[in-house]
Amino acid sequence: MxxxxxxxxxxxxxxxxxLSQTQAGTGGSIxxxxxxWRSHALLMLLVCGQSAPSRxxxxxxxxxxxxDGRAVTTDADGRFSRxxxxxxxxxxxxxxxxxxxxTGAKAQADAVLRVAGHPVRPLPARTDGGRLSVLTDIRLDGSSGVLTWFGAPPSRTLxxxxxxxxxxxxxxxxxxVGISHGVFAPQWDEQQWRGTLAPGGKARIRLPxxxxxxxxxxxTVSLAYGGRVLGEQPWGVGRPWxxxxxxxxLCVVVPVAVFRIGMAAVDRVRPHRPHRSRRSRGLRRAHRGRPAGRTSPARPPWLRRGDRTDAPHAPDAPHAPDAPDAPEASYATGAAAAGPGPTSTLPWFTPDSAPGTAAGRLSAPHDDNPASPTTPVTKGPT
Structure with a gap:
């Protein structure tokens, strides 16, 4: 049975x-x-001072x-060796x-290790008369401002x-208060709260x-008191766009500024072409419009634009036989209408045959008597 x-x-x-050894010197290994432990959990192994398994x-x-810490992952049975x-x-x-x-649920364990040659000091006295316990969930108050979007330090209130x-x-x-980022261990900072809590009393704690x-x-923001973690709170911080x-x-403005400075420098060092006046450009266009082989005489220095256009034609001046010689006739008429003053002879007239003199009028050719080109013109009764 x-x-x-x-x-x-x-x-x-x-x-x-x-531990494989409870005592070892610096430079050795254990x-x-x-x-x-939890299966497939990531663990961190550290050698710490001022510690005890009970505290x-x-x-x-x-x-x-x-x-000099090491990381290890447990197997499916929650075991590890490192x-x-x-x-x-x-x-x-x-x-x-x-x-x-x-990561995940918090769990920890300690094992005593004697480091040979390292100084030893007693742990501070432990006071168990007053104990604090968290009565409500820990939360983070506050929000990010515009400056945080440009890289200012994010801040909250625990x-x-x-x-x-x-x-x-x-x-x-x-x-x-400890702050950890990703898989890294938290960085702790001590903050003191001013006040007194009587036995059985409670208080609202606000820590920046x-x-x-x-x-x-x-x-992850953690809060500890008396060697014991009271709670944790996750905190997601956006990227400062x-x-x-x-x-x-900056990558756009700097190249544009360098390009403009370079162009200004090139504009200063390159040689400049001589400036052309409107008058010279007009004369060049007039010469381009004339027939090939015919050039206009040099313009006298006393002749101005107003004289050529506004001065009346001399009554006895002969008319040019063709249109291209019109500027020459106007030059001669302008010289005759200049009035009294220093007499100058144009280069295509002799001193005694200028249109403004008596000899020039008598010897001027006429169309009414081609046979006698030097015969003076007979005027009617005045």
């Missing part, structure tokens, strides 16, 4: 850490193993050798190997309600939180 004996249910065991890491990750180099922490011992989860569940009053408690300039991405817009405009 087979008799079945009921067995006691297995008790839930929390996460644990074991093997850290653990069990009871945790009093100074937070600022008391740990963060540069070689960790032994490094002196930035604060005196007692020292521990601190193992904590990076708001929570705490109560004193101990037997002694708590005066001016010091909270530790600020990130660095230009920060963006997913952050105003900074991106500024750099785009």
């Amino acid at each position: 087979l008799v079945l004996t009921p067995t006691a249910p297995a008790t839930a065991v929390g996460p644990s850490v074991r 093997t850290v193993s653990g069990s009871g 945790g890491v009093l100074g937070g990750t600022n008391s740990c050798a963060n540069a 070689v960790l180099p032994v490094t002196e922490p930035p604060v005196p011992c007692p020292c521990v190997v601190h193992v904590a989860t990076v 708001v929570l309600t705490v109560g004193n569940v101990g037997s002694d009053p708590v005066t001016d408690p010091v909270f530790r 939180v600020e990130l660095s300039a230009g920060a963006h991405g997913d952050y 105003g900074v991106t817009l500024f750099w785009i405009l």
Whole structure:
């Protein structure tokens, strides 16, 4: 006959850490193993000072050798094994190997480690008379302004309600606010709240939180008191697109300014062509309009534009036989109408045959008597 004996249910065991050696010197290494962790969880292994398994890491990750830490992922059964180099922490011992989860639900465990050659100081006295407990959910109040869009430091206010569940009053408690980005460990900052909480009393706590300039991405704000984390709150910060817009405009404006400066420099150093007046341009157009082989005589210096257009023709001046000689006739008429003054002879007349003199009138050719071109013209009765 087979008799079945009921067995006691297995008790839930929390996460644990074991070390291959409990004492090692700087420069050596130890093997850290653990069990009871969440499956496929990412863990961080650190050597921390001023710590004890019963009290945790009093100074937070600022008391740990963060540069020489190691990361490990648990298997499907929640186990892991990792070689960790032994490094002196930035604060005196007692020292521990601190193992904590990076993402997901928070879990941590410590194992005592003696670092050979590192100084040891006793832990501060522990006071258990007053204990604070969070009564409401932690939240972040505030919003981003226009300056944050251009890279100003984002800021929020951490708001929570705490109560004193101990037997002694708590005066001016010091909270530790940690900010972590992604998988990195939080950076802790101590902030003191001014006031006294009597046993059984509660108070509204408001603590400022600020990130660095230009920060963006997913952050986690943690609040700790007395070596215990009271709560966490996620914080998503948008990208400062105003900074991106500024750099785009800078990449456009600077090349344009350099191009304009270069063009101004080229315009200064290149040789300039001589300036042409309107009068010279008009004469060039007039010469282009004349028939080939015929050129107009040089213009006398005393002849002006008004004289050529407004002066009357001499009554006895002969008319030019063809149209292209009209400018020559107008030059002669203008010289005759100039009136009294210094007499000048045009280059195509002799001194005694100018149109304005008596000899010139007598010797001027006439169309009415081609046979005697030098016969003077007979005028009628006056």
